[in-house]
C-alpha cells in the first residue's frame with residue numbers, strides 16, 4: 171500500500187463544470203491525478219475529452235468549480251507562473267498544430283518555445299548547433315522517422331506528422347504530457363508502438379501522461395487507469411481489469427438523437 | 434416523424450440564388466446608367482472627328498514602335514539608351530517606394546491587428562494601451578489609404594517643390610497604408626491553431642504570433658507585395674506626367690510632339706518590365722507554395 175503523502179497530486183478537479191457560450195461541455199467533474207500517473211481518456215465524439223485536456227494547462231478555465239494544478243488554483247496563477255507551468259506541460263493537440271512550412275527539425279525545436287528567450291529561439295530555429303541537431307535526430311529515431319529530419323513538414327503523411335508532434339513533445343522534456351488522439355492517423359501496429367513510446371518516455375522522465383484515445387483496445391491494453399467520459403460526465407474511472415463489458419457498451423451507446431435514420 | 438422522399442428538395446416559390454442574382458444585376462445596371470447621366474457622359478464625344486483621327490494615328494503607331502527618334506537632333510543620347518535608362522529610373526523609384534512602404538506597412542499591420550493579442554489581459558493599463566495603439570494605427574491606415582497618391586503628390590510637391598523625394602514620400606503614404614491593411618487581413622485569415630498551441634506550452638504572445646502565424650502567412654504576403662511593386666511602377670510612370678523624371682515624363686514629351694511611335698516604344702518597355710516582374714513573382718510564389726501543399 172502506498173502512503174497517501176508519498177505521491178503528490180498533480181491535478182485535482184473539484185466539481186468542475188465548463189460551458190461553451192452557456193452550453194455545458196463538462197458537468198461536475200471530480201478527479202484526482204497524481205504525478206507520474208498514466209491515464210487514458212476514452213469516450214464518444216463530443217463527450218468532452220479535448221475540453222478536459224485543455225483545462226490541465228489552464229488554457230480553458232472552469233465555468234464553475236475549481237481546478238488545482240500542482241496544489242494551486244488554476245485561476246490564481248500569475249502570467250509569469252503560468253508561463254513556467256505551461257513550459258513544463260507538453261501538448262499534442264488533435265490537429266497537431268505543426269508549422270507546415272518548417273522542416274521537421276524546426277518543428278521539433280518549437281517544443282522548447284516556452285523555455286527559450288527570443289534570441290535563443292531564433293538562433294535555434296535558423297542556425298542550430300550540431301549538438302541540437304544530433305539530439306533531435308535521436309528523438310526522431312525513437313519515433314521512427316529519423317530519415318525525415320530535413321524534410322519540409324507539409325510533405326509528410328498524416329501518420330508521419332503525428333510522429334513529428336510526438337517528437338516535439340519529447341523535445342520539450344515536460345513533466346506532464348497531454349496527448350489528444352495522438353495516434354488517429356497511423357495504422358494499428360504503428361499506433362500501438364507510438365503509444366508505447368509515449369508511455370516509455372513518460373516512465374523514464376517520471377512524467378504524468380494523459381492521452382485521449384478513440385481506440386479502446388489500446389487504452390485497455392496499455393494503461394493502468396482509464397477514464398470514460400460520456401456527455402460531459404465521468405462514466406467510469408478505473409483500472410482496465412475492473413471495467414465491465416456493460417460499462418463499455420453504455421459508454422459508446424448512441425443517444426436517440428444520434429441514431430441515423432436511413433430511408 | 435414524417436418521412437421525406439430522398440429526391441425532393443424543400444420547395445420554395447423561386448430558386449433563391451437565381452432570383453437574388455437577377456435583382457442585384459438589375460440594380461447595378463440601373464445605378465450605372467444613373468451615374469453616367471449625373472456625370473453628364475456624352476458617348477458621341479468618343480467619335481467626334483478629331484479624336485477619332487488622333488486615335489487611329491495612335492493605334493496605327495503601335496505596330497511600328499520607334500527604334501530611333503522620329504525627329505533626331507544632333508548630340509542627343511541614342512533613343513534606345515534613353516528608353517532603357519528611363520525604365521531603370523522608374524524601377525529605382527518603385528523599389529525605393531517599396532523598401533520604405535513594406536517595413537512601415539508591416540509595423541502598422543502589426544499594430545492594427547488583434548491577431549497577436551493575449552486572449553485575456555488582466556492589467557487595465559496594458560489593455561487600454563493596446564486599444565489606443567490599435568485605434569491610432571487603424572485610423573492612420575484608413576486616412577492614408579483614402580487619399581490617392583497623386584493627391585498626396587500635389588500636396589507634397591506644393592510643399593517641398595518638384596523633387597523625386599517629394600514624389601516618393603507621396604506614394605509611400607497610401608502604399609504603406611494599403612500594405613498594412615492587406616497584411617493585417619492576411620494575418621487574421623490564418624488558422625490560429627498553431628499559435629494557440631504555442632501559447633499553451635508557455636510561449637509569449639509575440640513569439641506565438643511570430644512562429645505560429647507568420648510562416649503560413651508568408652506566401653500570401655510576398656505575393657501581395659509583388660503586386661504592390663507593380664502598382665508602384667505604374668505610380669512612378671504616372672508621376673512622370675507631373676514632371677518627375679520617370680518614364681512617364683518621356684512619354685509625355687513624345688506624346689506632346691505627336692511622336693506616337695516613340696510613345697509605343699516606352700509603353701512596350703514598361704509592359705515588358707511588368708511582365709518580367711510578374712514572372713519573377715510567380716516563380717517565388719511557386720517555390721513557396723510547393724512547401725504549402
Ligand SMILES: Nc1ncnc2c1ncn2[C@@H]1O[C@H](COP(=O)(O)OP(=O)(O)OP(=O)(O)O)[C@@H](O)[C@H]1O
Nearest residue numbers: 190191195213214215216217218219220221222264
Ligand atoms: N470552441 C468551442 N465552442 C463551442 N463549443 C465547443 C467548443 N469546443 C468544443 N465544444 C463543444 O463541447 C463539447 C465537447 O467537445 P470536445 O471537443 O471536448 O469533445 P471530444 O470528446 O474531444 O470529441 P472528439 O472525440 O470528437 O474530439 C462538444 O459538444 C462540442 O460541440
Ligand SMILES: [Mg+2]
Nearest residue numbers: 219220264350
Ligand atoms: Mg477532441
